[in-house]
Amino acid sequence: MAEKLDKHILKNGMVLLGERMEAVESVSFDFMLPAGAAFLPEGICGAANVIADWIFRGASDKDNRQLGDALDGLGLHRSVAVGSSHLVIGASLEAGNLSEALNLYADIILRSGLEDEQFEPARQLAIDGVLSLDDNPRQKVMLKLREQFYPKPFGRSTAGSIEELKNLTAEKTRQITKDNFNLSQTIFSVAGKYDFENIVKQMEKLFETDSKQAIETIKPKPKAAEYTHIHHDGAQVHIGLMTGTVKVDDENYYNARIAISVLSGGMSARLFTEVREKRGLCYAVGARYHSLKEAAGVICYAGTTPQKAQQTLEVIIAEFNRLKEGISEEEIKQAKAGLKSALILQSESSSSRAGSIGGDYYMLGRVRSLDEIKSKIEETTVESVLKFLWSNPFEDFTVVTIGPQQVKVK
Amino acid sequence: MEFRKKILENGLSIIGELNDSAKSAAVGFFVKTGSRDETKQINGVSHFLEHMLFKGTDKLSAIEVSKAFDRTGAQFNAFTSEEVTVFYAAVLPEYLEEITNLWIELMRPALRDEDFNIEKNVIKEEIAMYKDQPEFDAADKCRALHFDSHPCGNSVLGSVESIDNLSAEQMREYFNRRYAPDNMAVVCVGNFEWEKICNIVQDGCGGWQSKGAGRITEDFEGSKKKENTEKPNINREHICLMSYAVPAQDQRRFAAHLLAAIIGDSAGSRFFWELVDKALAETAAMQFGAMDGTGVLFTQVQCSSENKIKVMDVINRIFQELGEKGVSEDELQKAKNKILSALVIKNEVPMGRLADVGFNWMYLGEYRTTADDVEAIKSVTVQQVNSLAKQLSPGEYTQFSIGPAKTK
Numbered sequence: 001m002a003e004k005l006d007k008h009i010l011k012n013g014m015v016l017l018g019e020r021m022e023a024v025e026s027v028s029f030d031f032m033l034p035a036g037a038a039f040l041p042e043g044i045c046g047a048a049n050v051i052a053d054w055i056f057r058g059a060s061d062k063d064n065r066q067l068g069d070a071l072d073g074l075g076l077h078r079s080v081a082v083g084s085s086h087l088v089i090g091a092s093l094e095a096g097n098l099s100e101a102l103n104l105y106a107d108i109i110l111r112s113g114l115e116d117e118q119f120e121p122a123r124q125l126a127i128d129g130v131l132s133l134d135d136n137p138r139q140k141v142m143l144k145l146r147e148q149f150y151p152k153p154f155g156r157s158t159a160g161s162i163e164e165l166k167n168l169t170a171e172k173t174r175q176i177t178k179d180n181f182n183l184s185q186t187i188f189s190v191a192g193k194y195d196f197e198n199i200v201k202q203m204e205k206l207f208e209t210d211s212k213q214a215i216e217t218i219k220p221k222p223k224a225a226e227y228t229h230i231h232h233d234g235a236q237v238h239i240g241l242m243t244g245t246v247k248v249d250d251e252n253y254y255n256a257r258i259a260i261s262v263l264s265g266g267m268s269a270r271l272f273t274e275v276r277e278k279r280g281l282c283y284a285v286g287a288r289y290h291s292l293k294e295a296a297g298v299i300c301y302a303g304t305t306p307q308k309a310q311q312t313l314e315v316i317i318a319e320f321n322r323l324k325e326g327i328s329e330e331e332i333k334q335a336k337a338g339l340k341s342a343l344i345l346q347s348e349s350s351s352s353r354a355g356s357i358g359g360d361y362y363m364l365g366r367v368r369s370l371d372e373i374k375s376k377i378e379e380t381t382v383e384s385v386l387k388f389l390w391s392n393p394f395e396d397f398t399v400v401t402i403g404p405q406q407v408k409v410k
Numbered sequence: 411m412e413f414r415k416k417i418l419e420n421g422l423s424i425i426g427e428l429n430d431s432a433k434s435a436a437v438g439f440f441v442k443t444g445s446r447d448e449t450k451q452i453n454g455v456s457h458f459l460e461h462m463l464f465k466g467t468d469k470l471s472a473i474e475v476s477k478a479f480d481r482t483g484a485q486f487n488a489f490t491s492e493e494v495t496v497f498y499a500a501v502l503p504e505y506l507e508e509i510t511n512l513w514i515e516l517m518r519p520a521l522r523d524e525d526f527n528i529e530k531n532v533i534k535e536e537i538a539m540y541k542d543q544p545e546f547d548a549a550d551k552c553r554a555l556h557f558d559s560h561p562c563g564n565s566v567l568g569s570v571e572s573i574d575n576l577s578a579e580q581m582r583e584y585f586n587r588r589y590a591p592d593n594m595a596v597v598c599v600g601n602f603e604w605e606k607i608c609n610i611v612q613d614g615c616g617g618w619q620s621k622g623a624g625r626i627t628e629d630f631e632g633s634k635k636k637e638n639t640e641k642p643n644i645n646r647e648h649i650c651l652m653s654y655a656v657p658a659q660d661q662r663r664f665a666a667h668l669l670a671a672i673i674g675d676s677a678g679s680r681f682f683w684e685l686v687d688k689a690l691a692e693t694a695a696m697q698f699g700a701m702d703g704t705g706v707l708f709t710q711v712q713c714s715s716e717n718k719i720k721v722m723d724v725i726n727r728i729f730q731e732l733g734e735k736g737v738s739e740d741e742l743q744k745a746k747n748k749i750l751s752a753l754v755i756k757n758e759v760p761m762g763r764l765a766d767v768g769f770n771w772m773y774l775g776e777y778r779t780t781a782d783d784v785e786a787i788k789s790v791t792v793q794q795v796n797s798l799a800k801q802l803s804p805g806e807y808t809q810f811s812i813g814p815a816k817t818k
Binding site: 304344349 | 475479481505528542643678683714748752754
């Protein structure tokens with residue numbers, strides 16, 4: 001089942017990646033634009049969300065409505081995501097409409113209208129997005145947690161800050177868009193049914209320029225406080241905690257992933273068993289791996305009613321600590337089965353593959369094959385995972401809570 | 411794609427769609443039971459029971475069940491709605507038989523008192539979790555208000571009070587009535603061997619007794635009542651509208667789906683251009699909910715308190731214009747394009763396909779290929795959508811909204 005990776009680099013450095021899938025009629029693509037929250041200047045937190053909306057409000061010879069109608073006319077399903085490093089815009093659609101869709105996306109990226117009158121609603125929606133987080137404490141706690149955990153500015157809120165959004169002007173945002181839509185740092189990935197030769201020809205016409213723009217680097221600043229509580233008179237205390245671990249390019253990456261699966265991979269994993277099954281403390285509890293190019297961690301969430309919050313936090317931290325004391329062969333076997341099966345199930349979806357190959361290239365400078373990932377997972381053993389945990393224990397937690405009551409950390 | 415089916419003597423349906431080119435297979439146990447099949451006294455039992463199935467059987471403890479799932483690397487879960495309880499798993503083909511055997515065992519659970527009492531806490535935590543998400547709270551209350559005395563208004567989760575009062579004995583009685591083979595279907599899609607799965611289900615479930623569990627499916631127009639509440643700890647207005655639509659069994663369901671997309675798809679719809687694009691509301695979306703013997707058009711809007719009156723004026727105007735002028739050929743074509751591509755993309759993955767094959771069987775007792783549904787959507791005409799819009803009058807809705815408390 002070895003899949004073939006298509007790759008081409010335009011003169012300006014823009015990377016084109018593709019993975020052809022024989023069993024599907026659809027195609028999905030992503031443009032990873034280097035305009036994520038962390039890569040924008042200080043003092044305009046949330047600008048990436050304004051840009052993500054504004055660029056769709058008319059491009060080239062089409063006004064707002066005409067552009068929306070043209071996209072809808074192709075039956076494509078848009079995806080827009082603001083991350084730490086990238087603003088990712090993409091779509092899934094029937095394969096026959098790919099070429100027309102790419103023409104429209106080139107207009108959006110290179111020739112967006114960015115008109116003054118369309119700026120205000122784009123900014124207002126970004127502000128509303130931040131305000132609506134108050135009504136979704138679970139999402140809010142995770143955003144705040146990443147902000148507190150990662151060195152500045154990498155954890156910067158992808159939703160934004162109301163104050164800074166209010167100060168944003170159309171002129172400033174236009175300039176940031178121009179500065180950050182740097183094709184030399186843009187990755188285009190496509191998966192599903194397509195002809196790569198045709199894509200390369202079309203992309204050369206649409207995106208090839210001679211000039212290669214300089215690549216900026218950011219210096220991280222130390223991270224913030226260890227415990228943050230936000231008061232909210234809700235029904236539950238929403239607990240987020242995070243501890244550092246190795247990045248995707250580390251030789252211990254797969255040992256870390258297995259360790260996290262033992263903790264919270266399946267229903268028999270330790271967190272679910274100890275927190276929910278044995279004690280009935282929570283409905284939602286889970287931990288997963290979370291990585292940026294600059295740093296990585298294990299991110300954990302639990303929501304529970306106030307009188308159980310302290311115990312919930314203590315049981316979770318005890319489970320993190322207990323990992324290095326011993327892991328059974330059976331646990332490792334299950335963790336491997338879970339990771340391998342998730343990998344293959346996701347590989348059936350074109351949008352998931354387009355996202356994965358683009359993400360791999362950004363993180364590692366290359367795309368891992370499914371076989372490589374599978375064999376690396378296979379290579380891990382009880383000994384290798386424990387050895388990793390002894391030298392990289394899960395300790396020093398950044399904790400954020402939102403709810404009617406605080407918890408005691410340590 | 412190849413379709414296979416077998417009905418056992420006790421009424422259990424086994425449905426299969428085979429696809430050799432898939433890398434995985436998915437299996438689902440579809441039980442035709444949900445909150446609409448409950449009385450007030452046992453409200454929440456269907457959903458609680460869904461949790462209890464994972465607690466094991468006379469032979470398997472809860473932890474043994476969890477380990478049995480995890481050994482296969484399955485992606486599995488279950489959900490309960492007003493009308494159905496579905497247990498499903500996606501696996502690599504070599505694990506399908508093992509996982510199907512496991513589900514079969516779990517369909518005859520021990521329902522131990524001790525597990526019941528611990529799980530009660532988890533259910534109450536789930537209720538608390540949704541309390542902190544006002545859009546879910548508003549949707550639940552809007553449904554209750556719309557369906558009034560009709561059982562489709564019953565809350566899936568139940569209330570803290572109804573869960574506290576529920577006994578394990580009441581759950582066992584409900585289980586015995588509802589989890590009968592003639593009220594269930596086993597559905598399998600993707601890469602698998604039909605004969606093998608059929609034999610496993612025959613061996614494991616052939617001895618189950620049918621119970622003739624039925625359901626009252628009265629149609630219901632909706633109460634059209636309007637209520638607003640305030641909560642001190644929230645920021646946005648969460649407005650839900652619900653109005654009558656055609657049932658899942660009605661041929662006009664395709665036109666209803668298209669109508670909802672024209673009015674309220676998340677992008678490119680009338681709601682989108684009039685409300686979201688203009689930043690009057692951050693979300694405004696309408697969906698068609700096809701149900702057993704009835705149906706709803708359901709709208710969810712989120713906006714600021716300052717904009718609420720304006721937003722409702724715009725929505726009412728959109729409904730009025732729809733009644734007067736109907737929809738255009740161009741709008742219909744765009745809605746078709748979006749719905750068709752979504753349908754095709756979703757059905758490329760066995761897990762996505764499982765839902766469509768299963769629900770078509772539950773509601774229609776019929777197997778439909780993706781191509782059948784594509785054809786049905788393509789053939790809907792503007793006249794059909796407009797005539798349906800007139801019959802449904804979406805402007806006559808039930809409304810429930812939750813917003814921030816006004817400071818005086």
